[in-house]
Amino acid sequence: MFINFFFDLKQASLPVSLKEYLMLMEAMNKRVVDSFNVNDFYYLSRSALVKDERYLDKFDRVFGHSFKGLENPEGETAKEIPEEWLKLMGQKYLTDEEKKMIESLGGWDKLMETLKQRLEEQKKRHQGGSKWIGTGGTSPFGAYGYNPEGIRIGQKEGKSKKAVKVWDKREFSNLDGDVELGTRNIKIALRRLRKFAREGAETELDLDNTIKSTAHKGYIDVKMMPERRNKIKVLLFFDVGGSMDAHVKICEELFSAARTEFKHMEYFYYHNCLYDAVWKDNNRRYNDNIKTWDVLHTYPSDYKIIFVGDAEMSPYEITYPGGSVEFWNEESGETWLTRMLNVYENAIWLNPIPERYWDRIASTSIIKQIFSDRMFPLTIEGIDQAMRELNK
């Protein structure tokens, strides 16, 4: 059963390894949790197998799928579970004398009745915002020398009732890498691109080198070295207007994340496809644009290129001169894109449209081809892959 679960996780492309599985088995073997409690097993396996909050939601789904039918039937009230447990616990912890006392007070069943009532009350009162049962010291079970355990059981019960199917609540759904994109998440994804290197003025003391050189020469010889910096340089091209309006928010987020992440970053806007000019300010795009040739000549080829756009347009806009919807372009978009790709080796295209639609849009396929398949969806996962690609 566990093996199947493990393979289910693998199949759902969660990064689980044999080592982690063995770790889980070891923990089960050492009885870290009650083996008959599915909730505890869920917590334990989650802690052992998932190492990134992005995968928690996926894990919950697989867990729910693999262990379907194991959980308690939905809608079940508190009645059945605690009785079973408490009886077990009672046999474990109560002395014979105490058991007799229970008998004299109406027996086990009566006691259970009272507990049930009390639990119901607790639920109501708790929702009203007052204290947990037991902490006030009013529990009748205290009288039987049962109190310390009683509170714990009560609490455990209350929790497990809530958590009959904790994994089905999918509380982590907004941490899934495929779904949500917040600035913070983008930043983390973009950080893949960091590459530190020592460059520029020598301002830091290089201790190791100083010692070496001092020992070698016999007098103090101070050596300096430049500070470590992120030397990645990025050119960002954003598609604006038209069909991109639907994706403004996500692009804003990407932009603000990128701006704080890269010291050397330049951005330009274009519309639909790259032609002979780009611009930096949307209000003055017709007067104040920058020739694409200038861009190509200004920034050296070690810059990394990121295009952001939905690549959704008429195929003519890419392949034919004069195809642009806004002006007469002497040379086709394809020519310009190829020119750019010839200068900059590391270039990718981020597309806010979900990947499954790409094949159906002719222009998207063309651009993907021009970029030799280096088109990635604008999700955390996609940015992640894109950054790996750029780092190659």
Added chain:
Amino acid sequence: MKFEGTSSYIATEDLKVAVNAAITLERPIIVKGEPGTGKTMLAHEVAKSLDAEIITWHIKSTTKAQQGLYEYDAVTRLRDSQLGDEKVKDIKNYISKGKLWNAFESDKRPVLLIDEIDKADIEFPNDLLLELDKMEFFVYETGETIKAQNRPIVIITSNNEKELPDAFLRRCFFHYIKFPDPNTMEEIVEVHYPDIKKDLIQEAFKIFYDIREVPGIKKKPSTSELIDWLKLLMTDDVDAKILREKDPKKLIPPLHGALLKNEQDVHLFERLAFISRRENENVE
């Protein structure tokens, strides 16, 4: 050895399971979560509840893995040798122990907190891989091997600024502290302020969770900020009625500086509160 939460720290069931698994299997546990959900506190509380010594190692961007093991002070030795100091003959005099060494030497099983591991260089966790796995390391200068007498309980916190390497993660347990639901939050507040007025809590909670749900807010207030805010409300003896205030002139909750730490957020909140109350009035 089992961690059950303490009187001053509310641990959820899943957190307890994760911590206990790490304690039993003698493996590190990585704790992540929103800022202010008590990641660092956890280590202190585990130490408290197990009556163990806590050794904290705060990681900075300049921290190197070697510093946790030991450092060899070559410069002092060089100076001493020129001054003809006797100490210079024994290299041990110039080796200062790091946090990991201290933890390994401890007679009783200690708790080692490696705080904010993501602040360090990307290679940092990898450099500690073997040391944390085997709980031993080799000192080149003296040729001795330091082995843990009692494998410390290692708790590592991360704020997610960098991704940790897979090989490192595979060796650890992981727990993501999710933001507490109102019930858990109530328990947490009760632990901190046992004699706070119930109606004040209710109103304050309502405002707190409302603020967290405001769409587009830049920095969501966290548990520790709620606790601070409640403290302020209590010291100022703010009445619950004021929090219930419907007067459009007093839209922002009192002492909001403890909750909203960004002026854009304050503006945003003001606007939204204004709209929602106006709608309420229309309904009424």
